Amino acid sequence: MTGSASELARRLGDYAEAVCREYLSNGHRSGNHWIVGDVRNTRGRSMHVRLKANAKGPAGKWVDEANSEFGDLLDVIRETCGLVEFRDVAEEARRFLAMPQPQPQISGIDRQSAAVRGSPEAARRLFSMSLPIAGTLAERYLAGRGILLTSRERALRYHPGCYYYELVTGETLTFPALIAAVTDLGGRITGLQRTWLDPSGNGKAQLADPRRSLGNLLGNAIWLGLEPGAPVPVMAAGEGFETMASLRTVMPALPVAAATSANHLAGLTFPPGCRRLYIAADADAAGRHGIHRLSQRAGEAGILAMVLRPQLGDFNDDLRLLGPTQLAAWLGDQLAPEDARRFLPPG
Template identity: 80%
Template sequence: MSGSASELAHRLGEHAEAVCREYLSNGHRAGNHWIVGDVRNTPGRSMHVRLNAVGCKAAGKWVDESSGEYGDLLDVIEQSCGLVDFREVADEARRFLAIPRPQPRIDGAQRQPGAARGSPDAARRLFAMSQPIAGTLAERYIAGRGIMLTARERALRFHPGCYYRDLVTGETQTLPALIAAVTNLDGRITGLQRTYLSSGLDPNGKIGKAQLADPRRSLGHLLGNAIWLGHQPGAAVPVMAAGEGFETMASLRTVMPALPVAAATSANHLAGLTFPPGCRRLYIAADADAAGRHGIERLSQRAGEAGILCLALRPQLGDFNDDLRHLGPAPLAAWLRDQLVPEDARLFLPSG
């Protein structure tokens, strides 16, 4: 790194232990090193951060002996906070160092962000920085909602310390988050949805959403795209289901694991969903309330204009995740059977 980036890295290195205590709080000091699991602040002993310069070896440099990753303290801030562009990383470093934010330079020498905030590139970076959900809080959160998905579902990942900014106060914190990729029909990530999670158990002994005003946030290009489960990029999809929420659609896929489903993340995005090639029947998952009625009606109209038979699936309770959790998978499957075309019921629902 050069210019302002290298200067910030050097300044952070002068306070390496303080930086580690702030951003790698799950580690500890051992001699001239801070020991932690990895750059995302996972507990463990694989990553070593040099706390004081030794000869030509600068303070603040680190290496992860398990993964082979290495870097400086700017990388620590980026990864542990879940930041997705350099501007945010630099701002957080300056906040820690109490350095005023510099005025923009016109000579082009200042480092440019690697990905614009909220862009598809930013979404792809954050998804790449995350990890598979197996054995994580995200897996426990999903299982606690009765949702069972196979390891082949590639749309879901987990970030142990995802950056969260309160839009009212401006205060920031890092929280564990379920990361769901929003993709186009070719499988390219265009955005994502973050569900911020509590790090402790709720009164029912399960992992719930973080206690925030808005524990779910999206970024990137969402219109026309969706969180796809069970869809092979570019493949024809004769029959599918679509709805707003991830938990709703994942609940349907739990009882109909061969049915491709799409979660559009909002009513407006549901209305603009792009139909996959070869689609002949579209089931739309409706909630018991009328909040998403506009999206359903608009999507139904567009489907009819495209020659696609559109059918509504209605839950018994508030939504299909309520049905799955409170009634169970077998009663939910039985409830759905009468709402499906007989051919689809035979194909997608277990017999009996």
């Protein structure tokens, strides 16, 4: 086994149960083993995967007592995914571990295309492995930011042990995370944003970059309140998820889109029937390019663009420090009168 393969197998072994739950889903845990029919995920009991290292060997090693086959978790990924080349197995393993891909000896265009092919699938898989946020640390985190959303928000999930790759040390760590799906207008997941959380419940995890996005983001967004394919005559858009979730907290009937960055905000795709677009600004100048470009594109599409400005640094600051009633009153002076009557609570 090459050094690269042995390192990948060891890392997979560190998360042996998670690997088994993902790729050997027809099995179950029994003591220190995952029991399944065979390495191709058939139902049964003849194959045993060691979940924790012990005197008999490292985690991730398996044996099938019916045919005497044996191997490691790279073999599991190869067989269950129907892969042949080691580079494809390694790519799938790294994607599962949220590890960066090695730089292939190919042109920049080909490298970019390979990254684009992988990321949306990785995003959809991670989202499907996550849980509804009700009663979780993610719901507690949002409530601590003053954000109260209904259980109907399909874009939000919680993962109790989301992998975080530390770029400086090369370590793969595990933290709970708020998972927000980035979707196109049809509701298909094209990417996601992960916000790693402090396990003690004290806000974000103490990491260099506790929020990262992956997938195809341009033109898409974290949508709250969007019904795929339905006309959206009035909406709001901005960069940050917490900014837009704060507006949604005080205006729960208004569809909102968080584009995740200024550049992605500038390229947001407009939903059908959009006539009026409110663009959420921050107090600093960092996102002015995105606001200007989005306003320009909206005008070209016949959409009236209006900028909403916070009193403090951003709308989440307003929500937390001033309260929802004062935020609603502040917004009422910036909305079109008919939108204020429709979306704001009666004052």
